Amino acid sequence: MSIIKQFSVVVLVLISFKCAIAQQTLETVVAKEGDGIIVMLRKEGIDVSKYYAQFLELNEDKLKNGSRLVLGETYRIPDAPDSFKNRGVSISVSDDRERPIFEGELATLRRKDSSLINTVYYLIEHNKTPKEGVSLGMARNLLQSGARVYLLESNVKDSLDLIDYVSVVNKKYLKHNGDYQRLMIIDNSDAIAKTKAEVTVYHYAERVESKRFADNILKVLGKNEINHESLDDYSKVFTDFKNIAFAKNILPPITFIDMDSKSDGEHKTIKVAADKKNITNLITNGILSDYTNTEFNDN
Structure with missing residues (x-):
């Protein structure tokens, strides 16, 4: 032979x-x-x-x-990397356990469009379980527009700091290197239970993408009260040492949304109808706005 x-x-x-x-x-x-x-x-x-x-x-x-x-x-079952099961993953930060976000509910998802294809979003919501907060609805919206979504969760008893999320997020970021990736943290106390939510949006001052991400979300949330000239009055930067340390060590650009039932009186806040579906859709539209307004290099 x-x-x-x-x-x-x-x-x-x-x-x-x-x-x-x-x-x-x-x-x-x-x-x-x-x-x-x-x-x-x-x-x-x-x-x-x-x-x-x-x-x-x-x-x-x-x-x-x-x-x-x-x-x-x-x-x-065919190997389908683009399935809702594989693109929407909940990660338990405490033990790195992964499962589909919509396990048992995958049949309820339908692809609406491909406007967020090749994008990856990391969602962290504090003070509420996903079912009580807005992150689950956001994950559904993002997945149905073609995005990949990681919902990061921790057991309340673990009392994790933000810095504990760094390793998990950065590993995934490197895995999807080359895709458009963003991290959003939502601090949601009792705002959803009230009529109006006072919303403040923060970003990391040393990253242009973080500022742009925050600004695009602000424009959607405050479309009736914010003009271009006053945008900086509402866009806040991280000042807390722990938040700055987290932002320095995390790879994707980060935006932090704080929702409360009342203003602290120190910062300008955006008043938003505290309806879970309304807030979910507004933030999702802000995310979409940021992606569509981002200029990408050919290389």
């Missing part, structure tokens, strides 16, 4: 071995009452039109009449 033929055989064997390993590591799901292929894929947060044919190929020997699932049968 010639060297070329031997090399070709080796390559084919390696490819076959790689494909076999890939299929062995695919997730599997058992068909339940009422499941069809479309329902099953949606439950896994997968784009049906994109992965339907691949599902048929992976499971052709287990389908009835070519496309019907058999109750109780186990089916392989």
Whole structure:
């Protein structure tokens, strides 16, 4: 056998071995009452039109009449890096445990557009669990526009400082290096329970992207009371040592939103209707505004 033929055989064997390993590591799901292929894929947060044919190929020997699932049968799920399951991840900072943000609810998500494709957002919300606050609604909005979202959570008993989030965020940032990435921290006390929320937006003074991120959110939140000349009156910088230390060590540009039921009297605040859906949509629109107004280098 010639060297070329031997090399070709080796390559084919390696490819076959790689494909076999890939299929062995695919997730599997058992068909339940009422499941069809479309329902099953949606439950896994997968784009049906994109992965339907691949599902048929992976499971052709287990389908009835070519496309019907058999109750109780186990089916392989296509590897879908762009699924809602893979793009929306909740991370427990205490133990690095990861799970889908919308585990058990993936079928409720629908891709609305691709306006935030190639973007990554890190969300941290203090003083509220995700279900009580606005971060969960923001994650849903961002995911449905094509973004990747990491929701960082910690157990209240752990009493973590912001600096404890640095390692987790920076690892993910390096993994997605080259994408547009932003970190948002929301301090939400009892504002959502009131009629009006007093909102203050902070940024890190030494990063232009942080200032621009904060300004674009401010413009949306205070569209009826802020003009270009008065923007700096509402845009605040970090002065607390811990916040500055965190901002210096974190890789993505950061913006901090403080929501309270009353003003401290020291800073100008934006009064926003304290409806959870309203605040969620306003902040999401500010995020979208920042991305669409950012100029990117070709290199």
